[in-house]
Amino acid sequence: MSLVFYYAPMSTAVTVSWALEELGIPYEKVEIDLKARDQDKRGYRALNPNGKVPLLVHDGVPIFESAAIMMHLGETFGVERDLFPPPGLERAGAFKWLVWTNVSLGGAVARFLHNTSAQVPEERRSAKEGEVARADVETHLGILEAELADKRFLVGGTFSLADLHLASFVRFITIVGFATERWPNLHAWLERCTSRPAHTRSRAA
Ligand SMILES: N[C@@H](CCC(=O)N[C@@H](CS)C(=O)NCC(=O)O)C(=O)O
Structure with a gap:
């Protein structure tokens, strides 16, 4: 292999x-x-x-x-x-959150960055679109907050690669201006995920 x-x-x-x-x-x-x-x-x-x-x-x-x-x-x-559910409905849940990360949340974040990043030429940016995108990102973080109200992890009660992928992305967006303290369930989940030794090791590698 x-x-x-x-x-x-x-x-x-x-x-x-x-x-x-x-x-x-x-x-x-x-x-x-x-x-x-x-x-x-x-x-x-x-x-x-x-x-x-x-x-x-x-x-x-x-x-x-x-x-x-x-x-x-x-x-x-x-x-x-x-670290991943077997075939079946829990796996469908993992697929759902993996796609949501890249397409739904990721799409809103991409629009936010496009309209606010100094790396994009000014004439291609719109402050108004940037504000709309910020609100969309926050709406998505609110969806995640509600999902995590009664669970420690996204699927099957244990940490999986669905949590890992979404936590990795949410960690990135904290760096570009979205503080997670406003969403306590999300904030605690992010801490649970990113305090794992493998996360620390991967950052050092
Ligand atoms: N949708 C892709 C996005 C990958 C992506 O945008 N990668 C960036 C780095 S964060 C890249 O390689 N950019 C190089 C380029 O666009 O030239 C994924 O999730 O894998």
Whole structure:
């Protein structure tokens, strides 16, 4: 079995670093220097035509999109390690939150960043759209807050790669201006997830 993980520090790839650390499976790491535009090199584009990280190549098969990588890691290695539900309705719950992270919450965050980040040329930004997107992000965080009112983790009562992926993303958005203290259930859940030793190890790696 071979797993090659293409990553960049402080990018969407951190969720996969954390998952690989939780799973404790051997893998090879290849750093992609985004500033040097390694992602545009022909060899990399042949594996990931999107030119983005993360990318996981499993036995020669390239898998891009962090949510898809998480689903694949979960069903292939996570079930026997109690980090992903077996096939069935709990697994459907894990899929639901993985997709929600990238599409629903992630879409609102992408609009927020597009309209507020100094890295986007001013003429392409709109303060009004930025405010609308901020409100959308907060609505999504409110949905998560309600979901966590009576549960410690998203599916099946135990920590899973669905929690890991969403916590990794929520941690990122705390850095771009969304303090989680306003949502106490979410805040406590984020602390439960990110205090895991594998998270600490993945940040040090
Ligand atoms: N939807 C993708 C997003 C990946 C993504 O946007 N990666 C960024 C780093 S955070 C990237 O590689 N950017 C390089 C570029 O756009 O040139 C996923 O979840 O995997």
